[in-house]
Amino acid sequence: MKIDILSAVPDLLSGPFDHSILQRARERGLLNVNVIDLRQYGLGKHKQIDDYQYGGGAGMVMMAEPLFNAIAELKGETAYDEIIYFTPDGEKLTQSVANRLSLCRNLLCICGHYKGIDQRIRDHMVTMEISIGDYVLSGGELAAAVLVDSVGRLIPGVLNDETSALFDSFQDNILAPPVYTRPADFNGWKVPEILLSGNDGAIEQWREEEAIRRTKSRRPDLLDKA
Ligand code: 6GU
Numbered sequence: 001m002k003i004d005i006l007s008a009v010p011d012l013l014s015g016p017f018d019h020s021i022l023q024r025a026r027e028r029g030l031l032n033v034n035v036i037d038l039r040q041y042g043l044g045k046h047k048q049i050d051d052y053q054y055g056g057g058a059g060m061v062m063m064a065e066p067l068f069n070a071i072a073e074l075k076g077e078t079a080y081d082e083i084i085y086f087t088p089d090g091e092k093l094t095q096s097v098a099n100r101l102s103l104c105r106n107l108l109c110i111c112g113h114y115k116g117i118d119q120r121i122r123d124h125m126v127t128m129e130i131s132i133g134d135y136v137l138s139g140g141e142l143a144a145a146v147l148v149d150s151v152g153r154l155i156p157g158v159l160n161d162e163t164s165a166l167f168d169s170f171q172d173n174i175l176a177p178p179v180y181t182r183p184a185d186f187n188g189w190k191v192p193e194i195l196l197s198g199n200d201g202a203i204e205q206w207r208e209e210e211a212i213r214r215t216k217s218r219r220p221d222l223l224d225k226a
Contacts, residue, residue, distance in 0.1 A: 001104060001155050002032045002078065005144050006070055007111040008049055008062070010035045012141040017148060025158040033148055036074065041066040050114055059115035067110070067121045074108060082128045083108045084147070086140030087116065090129030093147060095170040097130070101147070102154035109147065111140030173226040175219060177210035 005013060013035045017026065025031035042049045043066060050060040071083065081104035091097065101107065110117070110126065122129070132143045152158065159165055169176040180191040194206045215222055 001030070001102075001106070001152075002034070003107045003109060003148055003152075004074055004078065004080075005033065005035045005109045005111065005141075005148075006038055006067075006074070007035060007139075007141055007144070008038045008113055009111075009139060009141055010037045012139070013145060016145040017152075021158060022149060022152050025152050025155060028157065030155050030157050031152045033152075036070065038062075038066060038070055041070040041073075053115060057115075061115050062112055062117040064118040064120050067117060068125065071108070071110070071121070071125050078106050078108070080106045080108045080127075083110065083126050084128045084130055085110045085112065085117065085122060085126040086131070086143040086147075087112065087129050088131050088134070088136055090131040093130050093132045093143075093150065095150075095168070098147075098150040098154055101151045102156075107151075109140070109144045111144055113139040170222075173215075173222045174211050175215045175222070177207040177214065 007013060017023070017031075017033050022031065022033075026033065038049055039047050043063070048063070049066045050062050053059065053061045074080075082101070084107060086109065110121075130143070130147065132146050137143060154165055165171060167176065180195060184191045184196060192206070194202055197203065212223075215226070
């Protein structure tokens with residue numbers, strides 16, 4: 001999968017994809033992330049990309065023309081499955097949205113700043129609008145990083161048996177059970193006896209019970225969907 005990210009602050013995206021699972025995905029050629037600097041498409045000698053909003057009000061709006069030119073050029077090179085704009089009024093990013101996007105070939109992500117982007121770009125060029133939660137970020141870059149991480153790890157071939165997504169929290173709307181590693185006694189804090197028993201059936205049953213208990217107490221809203 002290729003994910004292109006159009007941003008006025010590309011530096012914000014220089015670190016997050018260089019580690020762990022996403023790094024492996026990139027090394028294996030399964031994920032290719034490109035950050036494109038919107039400023040290249042800025043207008044005039046100052047490479048202007050934002051302007052005051054019509055009707056008055058505080059805050060700058062990202063102009064249609066630089067965005068249009070950037071998106072048009074990128075679309076000339078790549079057939080995108082979705083052109084995604086990150087905005088607090090978008091569709092909430094859930095595991096099911098991530099699952100769906102992980103099957104795409106090419107995505108273009110547009111990161112807004114200031115008061116957002118000119119509505120005409122949203123109306124005519126964007127195909128999907130995503131929010132990562134009910135709070136306000138100062139720009140779409142961190143949301144794009146969240147999307148690349150949540151989607152990238154689901155690309156077929158990225159995870160192996162050990163890191164399989166099948167047992168993730170949310171994959172079936174049940175939270176994951178608690179996990180432990182050595183030592184079995186740390187500071188007198190003990191690992192549940194059952195996990196040391198070697199009884200695979202009993203362990204599996206314990207994990208299921210704990211997962212459901214955790215979901216009931218922390219996220220009862222999920223159980224209605226499970
Ligand atoms: Cl996707 N963008 C911005 N700017 N703020 C957000 C968001 C996105 N999701 C939640 N808050």
